[in-house]
Structures are given as structure tokens and as C-alpha cells.
Amino acid sequence: xxxxxxxxxxxxxRDAHKGAALSHVSVAVAQGxxxxxxxxxxxxxxxxxxxxxxxxxxxxxxxxxxxxxxxxARRGVIARLxxxxxxxxxDFRLLDDLSVFDNVALPLRLQMRPESEIRHEVNAIMKxxxxxxxxxALPPQLSGGEQQRVAIARAVIHRPxxxxxxxxxxxLDDRQATRLMNMFHRLAELGTTxxxxxxxxxxxxxxxxxxIDLMQGHLVQEG
Amino acid sequence: xxxxSGTRRRDGLALRQAIPDRLLPxxxxxxxxxxxxxxxxxxxxxxxxxxxxRGAGAVITVQVPQPDDPAAPAGTTPMGTPPAxxxxxxxxxxxxxxxxxIQQAMSILSAMAGPAAVHRLSDGELRALLAPWIEQGxxxxxxxxxxxxxxxxxxxxxxxxxxxxxxxxxPGIVMEHDSIWSDRLAALANSLQTCALLAIxxxxxxxxxxxxxxxxxxxxxRRRAIELIHSLGATDGYIAGRFAWRVxxxxxxxxACGSVxxxxxxxxxxxxxxxxxxxxMPDMHALLSPSAWSGMPPSQILNALPxxxxxxxxxxxxxxxxxxxxxxxxxxxxWLRRLP
Numbered sequence: 001x002x003x004x005x006x007x008x009x010x011x012x013x014r015d016a017h018k019g020a021a022l023s024h025v026s027v028a029v030a031q032g033x034x035x036x037x038x039x040x041x042x043x044x045x046x047x048x049x050x051x052x053x054x055x056x057x058x059x060x061x062x063x064x065x066x067x068x069x070x071x072x073a074r075r076g077v078i079a080r081l082x083x084x085x086x087x088x089x090x091d092f093r094l095l096d097d098l099s100v101f102d103n104v105a106l107p108l109r110l111q112m113r114p115e116s117e118i119r120h121e122v123n124a125i126m127k128x129x130x131x132x133x134x135x136x137a138l139p140p141q142l143s144g145g146e147q148q149r150v151a152i153a154r155a156v157i158h159r160p161x162x163x164x165x166x167x168x169x170x171x172l173d174d175r176q177a178t179r180l181m182n183m184f185h186r187l188a189e190l191g192t193t194x195x196x197x198x199x200x201x202x203x204x205x206x207x208x209x210x211x212i213d214l215m216q217g218h219l220v221q222e223g
Numbered sequence: 224x225x226x227x228s229g230t231r232r233r234d235g236l237a238l239r240q241a242i243p244d245r246l247l248p249x250x251x252x253x254x255x256x257x258x259x260x261x262x263x264x265x266x267x268x269x270x271x272x273x274x275x276x277r278g279a280g281a282v283i284t285v286q287v288p289q290p291d292d293p294a295a296p297a298g299t300t301p302m303g304t305p306p307a308x309x310x311x312x313x314x315x316x317x318x319x320x321x322x323x324x325i326q327q328a329m330s331i332l333s334a335m336a337g338p339a340a341v342h343r344l345s346d347g348e349l350r351a352l353l354a355p356w357i358e359q360g361x362x363x364x365x366x367x368x369x370x371x372x373x374x375x376x377x378x379x380x381x382x383x384x385x386x387x388x389x390x391x392x393x394p395g396i397v398m399e400h401d402s403i404w405s406d407r408l409a410a411l412a413n414s415l416q417t418c419a420l421l422a423i424x425x426x427x428x429x430x431x432x433x434x435x436x437x438x439x440x441x442x443x444x445r446r447r448a449i450e451l452i453h454s455l456g457a458t459d460g461y462i463a464g465r466f467a468w469r470v471x472x473x474x475x476x477x478x479a480c481g482s483v484x485x486x487x488x489x490x491x492x493x494x495x496x497x498x499x500x501x502x503x504m505p506d507m508h509a510l511l512s513p514s515a516w517s518g519m520p521p522s523q524i525l526n527a528l529p530x531x532x533x534x535x536x537x538x539x540x541x542x543x544x545x546x547x548x549x550x551x552x553x554x555x556x557x558w559l560r561r562l563p
Contacts, residue, residue: 054563055454087454105233106455110455
């Protein structure tokens with residue numbers, strides 16, 4: 001579902017001598033696979049996620065996401081590709097002046113789905129994440145854990161083909177984390193490729209899966 | 224449609240906050256008002272140019288001293304100029320031998336320009352012409368020349384052969400062509416038109432800059448939301464379009480207000496400029512009193528404006544909306560290029 005070949009990434013404005021965020025990384029993940037993305041802070045996990053989320057462009061190498069070589073793709077193609085990707089950001093990135101309902105509905109609205117369908121889908125996912133009664137609240141009125149669940153709901157509501165999650169269980173309790181991991185595995189069974197970046201060793205041990213292990217921008221282990 | 228617009232309102236861009244609906248329409252309205260004045264100036268200058276070129280410039284004034292004296296012998300008629308008796312419109316029984324100087328001059332000029340274009344001023348017209356210099360009601364005791372006006376289709380002077388024929392058969396004749404003045408007036412009108420065009424260009428440029436600044440401020444205000452929906456898959460066209468339609472709607476409203484507010488001013492200016500278009504000078508006291516306008520139907524007020532200017536005033540709001548749409552599209556798309 002995505003393929004990276006010899007990909008390097010330099011932070012904008014930083015020269016190569018001071019170290020690349022990613023250096024000559026090659027990795028391929030097929031449709032419906034679940035992978036952990038592991039490594040200490042500064043290993044390049046967030047950079048890899050940004051490249052896969054099409055929020056950053058690799059400095060060199062070949063990047064293919066959902067069958068599209070993104071380095072040569074036009075902006076319109078990239079935008080439509082993003083609509084097939086779901087991202088759970090570490091900082092949630094919710095819009096404070098939109099209600100929970102409208103935050104979660106954003107991906108569907110950008111796809112011009114009918115409002116009746118949007119209402120049905122959002123209500124269903126919000127019940128699933130346990131926030132069915134908070135859909136009219138504004139994000140600042142929610143706790144950190146609730147905001148994270150809203151961010152997760154927004155990432156999966158449009159049934160993405162590729163789901164990228166950066167520390168998605170950070171603000172969740174064990175029960176919610178377990179529910180989330182079960183949902184991820186269920187989505188993977190349905191064909192969604194899932195990459196989850198985490199520092200949580202206990203979680204990785206509890207849900208063993210293949211991993212992409214990074215260290216100082218280099219791929220140290222895949223599989 | 225309602226569903227669609229309702230959907231768009233909640234996409235996070237919050238355009239009512241990004242581009243408030245007060246300042247931009249006011250600024251665009253002010254620009255539209257100035258543009259309307261500049262357009263009126265341009266159209267007025269164009270009309271004056273045509274009037275001056277086809278009016279004063281196309282009139283040749285011919286003075287014939289001793290009009291009732293006999294003309295020079297027919298043998299002096301130059302080649303190519305028919306004798307007076309052979310010219311349509313000549314007085315019956317007129318022959319080169321018996322024609323007076325005025326008859327001969329009229330004949331030659333009628334042959335050149337056509338009888339309808341040649342007009343001998345009557346005593347009354349002559350008296351009115353000389354009114355500033357003579358006492359009203361007094362008799363003209365001085366021998367007066369006859370005056371003939373020749374209305375030509377263009378501002379060219381009389382042909383050489385006609386001039387020669389007049390000078391030989393009606394010696395002492397004086398011909399005045401107003402083309403020098405009309406050329407100068409036309410040049411003045413052209414420069415006025417150029418000034419109006421320049422003013423319109425400046426107004427358009429300032430409007431575009433104002434719209435660009437307002438759009439940039441709006442984009443900065445909603446930067447976080449734009450970056451988010453961009454990462455969720457919103458295309459550049461979608462984001463730029465949302466801003467562009469908002470600005471176009473505000474510019475349309477501002478342009479309409481500017482056009483409407485310009486109308487009374489233009490009507491007033493049009494009435495003040497009436498003498499230039501051949502109409503009578505209006506009574507200023509009557510014009511400035513509200514009672515003069517209150518009973519007048521709008522159609523009559525609008526009749527004071529040329530139809531081309533009215534059409535321009537109708538088109539102006541649409542043009543401002545298009546300018547707003549285009550400027551915003553370019554501004555937002557340029558800003559979005561910074562995003563991956």
C-alpha cells in the first residue's frame with residue numbers, strides 16, 4: 001500500500017552535514033497490514049509519518065503511496081490522495097471553533113458527502129468512541145483523552161485506505177487503548193493499512209505485530 | 224442548495240471571521256464610487272470630443288461683403304466649377320451675368336457641399352450673433368456682410384478649386400474654418416479621456432491591492448484551519464474558491480453601493496455640464512433644493528445620464544466582483560503554494 005525506496009529527508013533549512021531526519025530508508029507495506037513504527041525520540045518516526053501523510057516531501061528517493069508515485073504527482077492528485085489517508089496527530093489538531101460533530105465531519109464534508117450520510121456516520125463513530133453525548137461540545141471543553149478520541153474518530157470516519165497514528169494511546173486509559181487497538185486490527189482485516197508510532201513497549205508486547213524500527217534516521221529493522 | 228451551502232459553512236474556514244463583511248465592502252464601494260466618476264469623465268470627454276469634432280470643426284463660415292453687388296464675370300469661373308445657373312438650388316432665373324455676389328457664393332458652395340449643408344444666416348440670426356457687440360433693438364447702420372455657414376461631414380477645409388472659384392468670382396470673400404479650434408478641443412478631450420482611463424487603472428490597481436491585503440489577513444487569521452483541511456485533502460481550488468466567492472460577494476455588495484451612491488452625483492454633474500452638450504444651463508438654486516427632486520420620477524432623473532454611463536454603472540458591481548474573485552484566487556493559491 002506504500003513503498004519507500006532509498007528515501008532521505010532533511011529538515012527544511014538544515015544542511016546534510018548536521019544529519020538527516022531520515023537517511024536512505026527503504027520499506028514496503030502491503031494492503032491490510034498493521035505495523036508498529038518504533039524508535040526513540042529523534043529517530044525519524046514523525047518525519048516518516050509526515051512523508052506518508054503527504055505533509056512533507058522526501059529530499060531524495062522514491063515514495064509511492066496507495067499506488068501513486070507522489071514525488072512526480074500534481075497537487076490536485078496529492079490532495080485527492082490525502083482524502084484516502086487518515087492521520088491521528090500527536091497534538092490532535094482539532095479546530096477549537098468547530099463543534100466535536102463538525103470536527104469529525106470534516107473529512108466527509110471535503111468529499112462532498114450528503115449531510116444525512118454525514119450525520120449518520122458521525123453519530124455512529126462518536127458513540128463508538130464513547131462521546132455520543134458530547135457532539136455539540138467545543139474541543140477546549142473536552143479533556144485530553146476525549147480530544148484524542150475525537151481525533152481518532154476524525155481519522156477513521158471516512159474509512160481511509162492508509163491510517164497513520166502518532167502515539168494514539170498517549171492520553172487514553174487502558175480500557176480505551178484496548179478498544180482502540182481492537183478497532184485498528186478490525187480495520188486492518190477490512191483492508192486498511194495501519195502504521196502506529198509509539199513509545200509504549202507494553203502496548204507493543206500486548207499486540208505483537210511487524211515493526212519498522214528506526215534509529216537516528218536509519219532503518220534498523222523491518223518486519 | 225441550502226444543504227450544500229450549510230455544509231460549506233462548517234468546513235472550518237469560518238470566512239465570516241476571516242474576512243469581515245464591513246471593511247472590505249466599504250473600501251470596494253469607495254473605489255467603485257471613484258471608478259464611476261472616472262468612467263463618467265471618460266464617457267463625457269468622449270462625447271465632447273465627438274461633438275466638438277463634428278460640430279465646430281465641421282462648420283466653415285464664409286463672409287460675403289457687399290452681398291448684393293454683382294458677381295465677377297462668368298468667364299472668370301475656374302475649370303471644374305459649373306456656372307451658377309447650372310447648379311441645383313440656384314435661384315430661378317439666376318445667370319452668371321445677373322447673379323449677385325451672395326447668389327454666386329451660395330451656388331459655388333452648394334455645388335460643393337450640397338444645398339442642405341449651406342445656410343445663409345438671416346438678419347435675425349446675424350443680429351443674435353452680434354448681440355454682445357450691438358445695442359439690442361437698434362438698427363444695423365453699418366454695412367454688414369452676408370454670412371454663410373457650410374456644414375461639412377468632417378473637419379476638412381474647403382477644396383482648393385472651390386476656394387479659388389470663390390476668390391475670383393466673389394473677390395473680398397472671407398472664409399473661416401474652425402478646425403484649428405476643434406483640433407485643439409479634440410486634443411483636450413482626448414487627454415481628458417486618457418486621464419479618466421488612467422484614473423480607472425489606478426482605482427482598479429488600488430482595489431486589487433486592498434482585496435489582496437484583506438485576503439492575506441484573512442488567510443493568516445485562519446492559517447491553522449487552512450493547514451488542517453489542506454492536510455485532510457482539500458484542494459487548492461476548493462480553499463481558494465471558498466475565499467474567492469466570499470470576497471466576490473462582498474465586492475459585489477460594495478460595488479453596488481458605490482454605483483448607487485455615484486448616481487446622484489453624476490446626475491448633478493451631468494446637469495451642470497449641460498451647456499457643453501448644447502442644453503440650457505440649469506437653475507442651480509432649483510437644482511439644490513430637495514423639492515426639485517422629490518416629485519421627479521427616477522426614470523426622469525436617470526434620463527439625465529447617458530445610456531452608456533448607465534450601462535457602465537450596472538456593470539460596475541459585476542466588474543468589482545470579478546476583480547475580487549480573481550485577485551483572491553491568485554492571492555490564496557500563491558499562499559497555498561507554501562504548503563506541501
